[in-house]
Amino acid sequence: MVLVVHGSPQWASGSSDYLVPPANPQKFGDFMGFLAARYAGRVQSWEIWNEPDEVAFWHGSTPGPAAYAPLLTASYGPIKAADPGAQVVAGPLTGNNFKFVEGLYALGAGNSFDAVGVHTDTACLVKGPSQFYFEPDGRIGRFSFLGFREVHAVMAAHGDGGKPITMSELGWSATTTRCARGGNAGLKDAGVGETNQARYLEQAYHCLAAYPYMTTGIWFNERDVGAADTELNRYGLIRWDATKRPSWDSLQTISIYGDQMTSSCGDLTPPTIKILEPTAVTRFDRGLYVAASASDSGSKLSSVHFYLNGKKFIGFAARNDQTVSFTLKDTSAVPYGVSTLKVRAVDKAGNTAIKELAITRVDSRELPRQTTRISLHLSGSQSLKTVRGRLTVPGTELMPTGKLMVRWQRYSRGRWVNRYARSKIGAAPFSYVQKISTPGRWRVLARYDGSGPFSRAQAVESLRVR
Template identity: 50%
Template sequence: MFRPATALLLVLAALAAAVPAAASAAETGFNATNSSATEVKSISSATGAQWVRQFVRWDLIETRGPGTIASGSLAHLDQVVADAHAAGRKVVVGVLGTPSWASGSSDPMVPPDDPASYGRFLGVLAHRYAGRVAAWEIWNEPDEAEFWHGTVGPAAYAPLLAAAHSAIKAQDPATLVLAAASTGNDYPFLEGLYAAGAGDAFDGVAVHTDTACNITSPDVYYRENGRVGRFSFLGLREIHATLAAHGDGARPIIMTEIGWSATSTTCARGVWAGQKAAGVTEAQQASFLKLAYRCLANYPYVKAALWFNLRDNGAANVELNRYGLIRWDGSNRPAFDAFRDISRNGPGTDGTCGDFSTPSLTVAAPLAGTMYDRTLPISASAVDAHSTLSRLTFYANGARIRSFTGAAAGKVAVAKMTWFGARNLPYGDVTITIEAVDAYGNARRRSVQVRRVDPATLPAQPTRLSLRVAGSGRERTVRGRLGARTASAFTPQGRVRFAWQYRSGTHWVTRHRASRNAAHSFSYRQHLARPARWRLVATYSGNAPFRSSRRVLSSITVR
């Protein structure tokens, strides 16, 4: 978010000098736009800052041609570097801005025609400050069009990075060359650098989390395609994951810009322009600062985080002017005291930062090894102790069966169904998967193997009809069920048929008929047509693998 000052050629960032309380805590620092070298030294000493960040505009240094440095153009940087080195503070320098002679354009944000010309200039600076600059940022936010007025993308930026890396390392092998200084945690851009063959052209990655109108707490994040979102503070995890995936997990991340604006205005830029607040309250700013550094203590690969900005950039109450630890009138914001406390005493370790735990998940049905033919009961429950559940989803062989969202809106959710579509699968093994997802996209999955079988291929199973008649007179109630005589993975299918017969001479005459589903217990009422001697005949005709069965209840006399 570099914004050049009209009175200065360079933009600073200062950082803490005290040793942090925890070995893994990120070292502190701040940017210092519109601050003199004297103020940078004074505030760094007063707060205990450990780093100083400084921007250099190449177009304002070599104004007339290569190798010709404008008189006094490096005096400010000379003083900042000298003061920091004497006090044991680290310096990171970002270099951007192309002279017109190197680009053929009057626009300094157009990259040079020949990346080697930029590399040569970086070599001059690296030689001048060898052993006293801890890290060099190659350009500023080249992943977006605000500071890169050319074709935006890793393939366009990679040659500049490679040229700078070679030239700097030739003059100062121990210094770090930082890639990208990206807008947000732009891990797709980093991945693109590897794809462009620039994986060996940087020693670490710089990121900026003070993105336009950011008012979100550092412990809150969103996901993009399953990964932590680029514009989330905790997207730094994905920067590290990308490095680690290429065998470079030991490379450091330096958050060269971190901050929240304390403006009270509405967002005026970016995708949220006119749709939300542009800043937070001063109390929230201080609270977010403290939480951010405490969050970073959980990530030892983040070596330093530099607050943007030391001082407000102007009197007007707009977003870009209200990031300062110090107000425009010179008074300290609450964030200044919070920064000083963390620089001197460390961020503390109380509490976690961000919910990355997965929900607990219990699958009640089906059990592993279950055999079925027509329908399949599925039931599961989930609990999330840290946030709320977003959904429970059932899958079969990777295809979604159903998602339950309304029932999964709290910390506990239960979902169940009888899946009739199971009959459409081919016979054979089926993998049933249940997925529980919380509000942050953290997912837990459990799978069980079941098998759809053709009942006709199973050994025949004898059945038994249990039957009971209650009531008096002509009103009778029939209750019972059909079951297998031995344990079975299936429930008998088909119908149980009933015939009410009365005695006429030597014959039984059928007068009433009914049927019920054989898969369930049955109960129904029957009004008998006449006084007589009655009997009830219940018949199940069989449905593979279940055999037929018959039961007769006789000697029911109705007077």
């Protein structure tokens, strides 16, 4: 049995509002000791106040760890003295309030609880257990079902990874009305309907089963608490008219046969990243070509972003295993020497991966003469041709500076005549698609006139258009 004790009489708090805590926390602690002695062996878990982290249940002062910690510490000793085997729970908290837990540890209250309690049936919750968002600091959101992972991470960081987390309220309203409370009042649905309520119940207990430290999951609540179709009235497994919802059958099945689901609970795995160019031995000066791909097996890839020395210079929406590339044409502001290239990939669930590479900018004016080479490859249909190529410095990982010119030429009256032309950055691979409708002998001429220490180069590929 789990009992939550909250509220205080006027003689203890000085207020007619029972949600104002007592002026002397020890009075509350003594009362908890009395209750623990009276119900020793019959109550397994004591929750100290209900959702003390929010103004809905904590009045008279600003709710927070500093206000709550004295009440918790005053209760722990008397309860354990009366019933050593009883569990003392910090909270339960509103959502997975890991920052509140951090505050308790900072105040030295880590030795005053055996478990942390959370309530995930927050106002107008409509997202399922596997759906989540991230806080600005990258942690799973407090009001996500899976946010209990962050509560546990805080506990583990303070040596309490072995302590359990009790989810003494979880649930989804079956109402089909609009939200009437909280920050989303009037902006979203208030519930998920009966079918999704049952489905989310199954998913929730499946999720909890994957984490050994999640020892308690109590559905809120058994029966609707009113006839009107409102959010708070429609959390029940049993309707107001005493008929059973599908969620009743779902919970009954779990209680008899256990968790039958095999799918993963939430995509919490970040993407994997491959930096294709540059490499760790690449040297560049004026112009830097970058290319990468990423993939995610869970929720699929969303975007890929590039940074140089901490400053973002380009980002792309991207699919799994799609190569995205970019040429940073002006690198004059990049200092000579070692710089850090960072690639950040984000999947559709919001998971982020980062891969970094040290690259080197050199002053090309100080380099000896470098021999360059152009490679060309032609492909395409009879009338739509593509030439792909690359200017390189064989035997090195240098990225040449300057530009090269790519020309489509047709042989006419004994000479090659330029028909189409385009300049390309020397540091990057290039492609040039051209529609050719005139029959005859054609060729692609790529010419690099050299830049600094990089020598001239030229390449030709011929074709016949019929």
